[in-house]
Amino acid sequence: MARNKRATPEINAGSMADIAFLLLIFFLVTTTMDVDKGLAVRLPPWSEEPQDESNDIREKNIFVVLVNANNDLLVEDDYLSIDQLRSAAKDFIDNNGDGTCEVCRGLQLPSSSDNPKKAILSMQNDRGTNYSTYVTVRNELIAAYSELRQDLALRRFGIDYTDLSDESRKEINAFYPQIISEAEPVKIGG
Amino acid sequence: MSKFSSKKSKEIPAVNTASLPDIVFMLLFFFMVTTTMRDLEMLVGVLKPKATEIQKIERKDLTTYIYVGTPNNTESYGSEPRVQLDDQLGLVSDVQAFVILKREEINEKERPKFMVSIKADVNVKMGLISDIKQELRKAQALKVMYSSSPASSAEDLYRSM
Numbered sequence: 001m002a003r004n005k006r007a008t009p010e011i012n013a014g015s016m017a018d019i020a021f022l023l024l025i026f027f028l029v030t031t032t033m034d035v036d037k038g039l040a041v042r043l044p045p046w047s048e049e050p051q052d053e054s055n056d057i058r059e060k061n062i063f064v065v066l067v068n069a070n071n072d073l074l075v076e077d078d079y080l081s082i083d084q085l086r087s088a089a090k091d092f093i094d095n096n097g098d099g100t101c102e103v104c105r106g107l108q109l110p111s112s113s114d115n116p117k118k119a120i121l122s123m124q125n126d127r128g129t130n131y132s133t134y135v136t137v138r139n140e141l142i143a144a145y146s147e148l149r150q151d152l153a154l155r156r157f158g159i160d161y162t163d164l165s166d167e168s169r170k171e172i173n174a175f176y177p178q179i180i181s182e183a184e185p186v187k188i189g190g
Numbered sequence: 191m192s193k194f195s196s197k198k199s200k201e202i203p204a205v206n207t208a209s210l211p212d213i214v215f216m217l218l219f220f221f222m223v224t225t226t227m228r229d230l231e232m233l234v235g236v237l238k239p240k241a242t243e244i245q246k247i248e249r250k251d252l253t254t255y256i257y258v259g260t261p262n263n264t265e266s267y268g269s270e271p272r273v274q275l276d277d278q279l280g281l282v283s284d285v286q287a288f289v290i291l292k293r294e295e296i297n298e299k300e301r302p303k304f305m306v307s308i309k310a311d312v313n314v315k316m317g318l319i320s321d322i323k324q325e326l327r328k329a330q331a332l333k334v335m336y337s338s339s340p341a342s343s344a345e346d347l348y349r350s351m
Contacts, residue, residue, distance in 0.1 A: 013211065020214040027221035036253070036307060037244040038337040046327035083348045127317030131258075131310050132239040134319070135336050136347060142243040143344070185320045 039138055044181075060111055061118045063092045067137055069128030082136060089144035093119045093176065103152055103175050116148075116176050124183040138180075145178045152176065233267075234259035234274045239312045240341035247335060252303050254292040254331075256285065258318060259311035271314045273322065282318070285325035293331065309337040 065085070066074040073080050075088055095112035096104035104116065113119035121141050125134055146161070149172050153161040157168055164172070236259040247253050257274035261267035272279045275288045293304050306326055310319060326334060341347040 013208075016211040017207070017214055020211055020218055024214055024218045024221065027218065027225050031221050031225040036247045036250070036335075036337055037340065038247070038307060038335040039241055039243060040245050041334050041336065043323060043327050043332045043334055045332065046324075046330070081348075083344070086344070125316050125320075127315065127320065129316040130312065131314040131316060131319055132312035134316050135239040135241055135338055138336070139241040139243050139338075139347065146243055185316055 039135060039142065041138070041180075057118075057120065058114075060097070061113050061120055063089060063113070063119065063121045065089075065121065065123045065137060065141070067123070067125040067129045067133060069126040071130050071133040073137070082140065085137065085140045086144050086147070089121060089141055090148060093121075093144060094148060095119070101175065103156070119179065121180045122183060123180065125185050127185050129185075141180050142178070145176055148176050149173065231277055232257070232262065232274070233277070233279055234261050234272055234311070236309050236311045237313075238309065238337055238339045240347050241336075241338035242341050242344060242347060244338055244340055245335075247305065247307065249300075249303060249305075252296055252300055253305045253307050253335075254289060255307050255309055255337075256288075256322060257309045258314050258322070260313070271311065271318055273318075282321045282325060285322055286329040289326060289329040289331045293329075303333075304331065305333040305335060306331050307335040307337050 064074075064076055068074070073082065073085060075085060076092075080088060091106065092113055093106075093116050094104045095106035096108055096115055097106075097110055097112055098114040099108065101115040101117075106112070121144075123137065123141065125137075150161045152172050152175060153159065153164055153168075156172070157164060161169065161172065234257050236257055259271055259274075260269055261272050261279065267279060273282060273285065274280070275284060280288065289306060293301060296304060308319070308322065323334070326332070
């Protein structure tokens, strides 16, 4: 016992917890953990001259979605509500009119798209359209592609698309490339 | 047994708090790492739209934010939706210069990963957003994210429209 007393006394660490708590509370208060999420899109490059209206895309390969200033949808000359858009887009992409897509299970209608590689979802909105409607419509178009990819992933690999390796994912994306185009907005109302 | 039992052991022993600093420090480091100081005063109110097909932003440090919404101070700035660039309200025509400036700040090697996140309010009209998109195209900032909050289901999404 006597020998122990001569050794350097331990540093009193009792206040350590207090100091750490103080710092902890400071960071607790200042922290903001909003992970930013959103719809990722890629804009077309800017060109001064208006887009050349190339006619080598056949009209039946374009899925036209129009949104007006009252947030109504006109899809392929039909009035649709937003909850019908996703399945309509899926039917269009998966139609496989020329029979070249071996994984598609579409109806092969002659009036709809040739194959997913040629199918284009085209979206045009009014300047008076609400931003939330635009995001929802855009979301539905992306969702149509994700659902088709997910279906194919389950059929081909038996696992979810999100759990696939990068190569398998590329393979599936090659079958269903995501082609969404946006026309310049028009100003009709609003 | 009585040989070893001392008088002290009959009392309730004090809880050993020796590991408390360790626990607190662990929490502290967690919050230190995850914290981002709020250095931006919001001048416009933004209620993000909902979506289901959302992705996370990969690199926050390579992302520039553009806020669009109704000014909080409607007396000075009016009630029309405005664009907030950093900590001041700007015009749509300022967006191009702002984005180019922001892109210049980051390492040249990582510039292809540069991304612009548009945080716009649900009630903003697309006319303003389209004008911003044109400015972004002029600035060659083509990777764009429409910031949205996750919707629990598709039905939830349709109802909010």
